[in-house]
Amino acid sequence: MPLMGSLYIGSSGLQTSQNALNTTAHNLSNVDTTGYTRQQVQQSNRAYVTLSTDPKSISNKQTGLGVTYSRVKQVRDYFLDKTYRKESGRSMFYEVSTEVMEEVESQLGELNGEAFQTTMTDFWTAIQELSKDPSSSVTQGMLVQRAAEFVQRAGAVYSGLSSYQNNLNTQIKQNVDKINKYGNQLLTLNDQIRAIESGGIEHANDLRDARNQILDELAELTNMTFSEDRYGSVSVQIEGVDFVKDGTCYEIALKTDEATGFYTPFWPQDATYTVRADGTRDYNIDGAEVFDLSVEISSDLNTDIGGLKAMLLARGDHRANYTDLAEGKYDSVSQSVVMNIQGEFDQMIHNVVTKVNDILAKAAGVQTGDLKLADGTTRPNVRYCVSDPNGYMRMEDGSPIQLFTKVTTDGYEKVIGEDGVTEYWIMKDEDPDSPESLYTIGNLQVNPALTKEPSKLGFRLADGSEDKETADALKAAFTEEAYTLNPNVQKKTTFVDYYTDLVSQVSNSGYVFRSIYENQVTTVEATQSAREQVIGVSTDEELSNMIKFQNAYNASSRYINVISEMLEHILSTLGV
Numbered sequence: 145m146p147l148m149g150s151l152y153i154g155s156s157g158l159q160t161s162q163n164a165l166n167t168t169a170h171n172l173s174n175v176d177t178t179g180y181t182r183q184q185v186q187q188s189n190r191a192y193v194t195l196s197t198d199p200k201s202i203s204n205k206q207t208g209l210g211v212t213y214s215r216v217k218q219v220r221d222y223f224l225d226k227t228y229r230k231e232s233g234r235s236m237f238y239e240v241s242t243e244v245m246e247e248v249e250s251q252l253g254e255l256n257g258e259a260f261q262t263t264m265t266d267f268w269t270a271i272q273e274l275s276k277d278p279s280s281s282v283t284q285g286m287l288v289q290r291a292a293e294f295v296q297r298a299g300a301v302y303s304g305l306s307s308y309q310n311n312l313n314t315q316i317k318q319n320v321d322k323i324n325k326y327g328n329q330l331l332t333l334n335d336q337i338r339a340i341e342s343g344g345i346e347h348a349n350d351l352r353d354a355r356n357q358i359l360d361e362l363a364e365l366t367n368m369t370f371s372e373d374r375y376g377s378v379s380v381q382i383e384g385v386d387f388v389k390d391g392t393c394y395e396i397a398l399k400t401d402e403a404t405g406f407y408t409p410f411w412p413q414d415a416t417y418t419v420r421a422d423g424t425r426d427y428n429i430d431g432a433e434v435f436d437l438s439v440e441i442s443s444d445l446n447t448d449i450g451g452l453k454a455m456l457l458a459r460g461d462h463r464a465n466y467t468d469l470a471e472g473k474y475d476s477v478s479q480s481v482v483m484n485i486q487g488e489f490d491q492m493i494h495n496v497v498t499k500v501n502d503i504l505a506k507a508a509g510v511q512t513g514d515l516k517l518a519d520g521t522t523r524p525n526v527r528y529c530v531s532d533p534n535g536y537m538r539m540e541d542g543s544p545i546q547l548f549t550k551v552t553t554d555g556y557e558k559v560i561g562e563d564g565v566t567e568y569w570i571m572k573d574e575d576p577d578s579p580e581s582l583y584t585i586g587n588l589q590v591n592p593a594l595t596k597e598p599s600k601l602g603f604r605l606a607d608g609s610e611d612k613e614t615a616d617a618l619k620a621a622f623t624e625e626a627y628t629l630n631p632n633v634q635k636k637t638t639f640v641d642y643y644t645d646l647v648s649q650v651s652n653s654g655y656v657f658r659s660i661y662e663n664q665v666t667t668v669e670a671t672q673s674a675r676e677q678v679i680g681v682s683t684d685e686e687l688s689n690m691i692k693f694q695n696a697y698n699a700s701s702r703y704i705n706v707i708s709e710m711l712e713h714i715l716s717t718l719g720v
Contacts, residue, residue: 151707152190156210157700160187164693167216171681172690179357181218181679182686183349185693187211218349224675225356228668229363233449235668236364238661240454244312244481245654251304252485252647263297264643266290267496271618278603278615288598291500291547292590298493302585305486309406312459312482316407319365319452320396326362327380327393330355334377334391341376348376367449383434385411399429404462409434409452437461441479458482465584466491467576474631485650488629490585492642497548497583499621499639501555505529507614508537508544510571516562523559523570531558531567536606537614539593543569545600549591552580 164185174180190212197204253259270290274283333355340348355378362368366382373379380388387394397415398407408429415432417425435456441448460483468477468487477483510529516522531542539545543556556569575581594600603611625636629649637645 151704153210154700154704154707156190156212157703158697160211161693161697161700165690165697168686168690168693171686172683175681175683175686179353179360180681181220181349181353181356182681183216184219185689186215186217215347216349217347218352219678220356221675221678224671224678225359228671228675229360229368230446230449231664231668231671232360233363233365233367233451234443235661235664236451237448237454238657238664240451241458241481242654242657242661244454244458245650245657247308248305248481248485249647249650249654251301251308252489252650260297260301261643261647263290263293264640267294268622268640271622274603275612275615275619277610278612279610281599284601284603285598287601288547288590288594292595294496295493295548295585295588295590298489298585299588302486302489305482305489306463309404309459309463309482312455313406316409316452316455316459317398319455320398320407320409323362323365323382323387323452324393324395326358327388327395329358330378330380330388331391331393333358334388337376365450365452367446367453383436385414385434396434397427399427401461406459406461408461409456437479438476463586464490465579465582465586466494467582469630470576471631478630478632481653484630485646488646488649491629492627492639492646493585493588494583495627495642496639497588500618501546501548501583503614503617503621504537504547505544505571506617507611509535510544515559515568515570518560518562518564520562526573527571528568531569536611537602539600542567544571545594546591547594547601548583549589550580550583551587551589 164187167183167185171182188211190210267290270283270287274287277283333351337348337351337355340346340351359368359370359378359380362380368387369381369384371379377391378388379386379390382396385394387396394411394413396409397412399410400407410427410429410432411434412427412432415427415429417427420426435453437453437457439445439447441457457479458481460477460480462483464477464480464483464486466487468474468483469491474487477487505527508529509532510527512525512527514522514524515526515528529544532538533540533542535542537545541558543558546555549555553572555572557572559568559570560566561568572581574583580587603615605611622639625638627637627639627642628635629637629642629645633649635645
């Protein structure tokens with residue numbers, strides 16, 4: 145080989161070793177950088193120069209031109225990436241669920257430093273004291289006072305749960321905005337990576353690191369899948385629907401419920417809409433929701449992945465009350481932590497309120513049957529009584545006394561009997577489709593007339609004797625095992641134990657979520673550890689590479705010096 149040609153070998157060694165040293169230094173400088181993937185140098189032969197060909201020979205006579213720095217590749221494992229992202233999404237689902245259960249426990253367990261159970265116990269104690277001395281104005285006043293505290297603090301607990309729903313709702317919007325931001329960043333990175341790598345020489349590894357970090361964070365929020373095409377662009381699907389594809393980010397939109405203000409994520413491209421007078425669109429999102437929250441949550445079905453879905457499930461889609469626990473409706477709230485607790489808590493309050501009112505109504509002479517009215521109609525199977533202002537357990541207008549009343553509507557309706565003279569009071573039925581007719585926490589108060597004058601209760605019969613029967617009936621109502629937390633619970637409980645059972649249920653569910661989350665954290669850490677062994681930078685290994693490439697650089701330099709000295713010697717000799 146000509147000596148001048150030999151310089152190619154030396155110069156290629158210098159260039160390649162210098163580039164390899166730069167890559168090693170880049171790895172070491174990013175050892176603590178989040179999302180950084182170690183880069184590995186790949187070297188290959190330069191093109192050979194063919195000096196002669198001989199068909200009789202095994203190979204042609206060729207000479208090499210040295211080594212070339214072919215590429216710097218990222219060291220990643222696709223399957224570890226896929227596993228890590230799925231498990232981190234599942235971990236985030238249970239982390240959010242655990243945090244929600246802890247918040248609900250806090251709402252139920254404490255109320256301005258006083259547990260609601262204390263309020264329930266105080267009300268029960270007032271009932272017991274009343275049964276000992278029903279006609280005492282002191283025990284009657286205590287009953288009304290404790291009932292007012294019961295209603296007030298129940299409202300505060302329910303309000304706390306509703307406020308937490310609003311908090312979750314805000315977080316949902318923030319996370320949807322973050323997901324859309326990630327989608328647009330992925331588009332930008334796809335374009336930049338394609339532009340750099342289109343020549344087939346450079347590799348945009350740092351940009352790929354940024355993109356992989358976004359995919360990691362996106363996987364915590366949603367159940368996402370991804371793929372990379374031959375041009376280096378990444379496509380992303382969320383819940384099986386295209387999110388980033390072919391240079392487009394299909395952003396997630398939010399439908400706002402007019403009654404609650406709750407946001408529902410949906411795909412605009414899959415929804416239908418009408419245009420309002422002001423030019424805005426009114427979307428019909430049926431079938432276009434990002435998440436199908438009616439599907440059973442199960443690891444086998446991979447429906448327990450993503451923090452955003454966990455927030456939506458926990459928040460629910462409305463403010464629940466006791467009517468949501470009815471057969472056939474409970475499935476729609478059972479998977480929502482907050483709605484489930486709202487419904488069960490409201491059911492407890494509703495049962496206490498209606499039971500107490502029913503006992504007082506019975507004492508006032510309310511009966512059940514068909515009632516014919518002056519207009520010729522008949523009210524079948526209604527609870528009614530004759531209007532009697534002077535009757536026992538009656539108000540001045542002749543209606544039965546209620547300890548608890550509705551804020552928006554009356555509990556009784558006055559009608560005229562078929563004789564056209566007799567006045568009756570009919571107890572109004574509750575209608576699940578008419579919230580103002582329900583004895584719910586948000587529509588409940590203690591009878592204002594009793595608050596001003598508790599002695600209206602009297603508990604003294606027409607003959608002057610104490611009404612021990614009604615007082616004992618109130619006491620017995622609190623110890624009757626006739627209530628369940630929800631349709632899926634078989635255990636019967638009492639008013640006294642209902643709240644304790646409710647808190648215990650929350651605690652048990654929280655323990656389950658916490659256990660799953662802790663196990664999931666272990667899984668994610670193990671997967672991340674395995675992934676770090678592949679993508680992580682080892683300072684020992686990089687320092688070893690640095691020594692190797694430094695020695696290679698020195699060897700190439702010495703080789704060039706030798707060739708240079710030989711050339712100088714030859715030229716000097718020939719010159720003589």
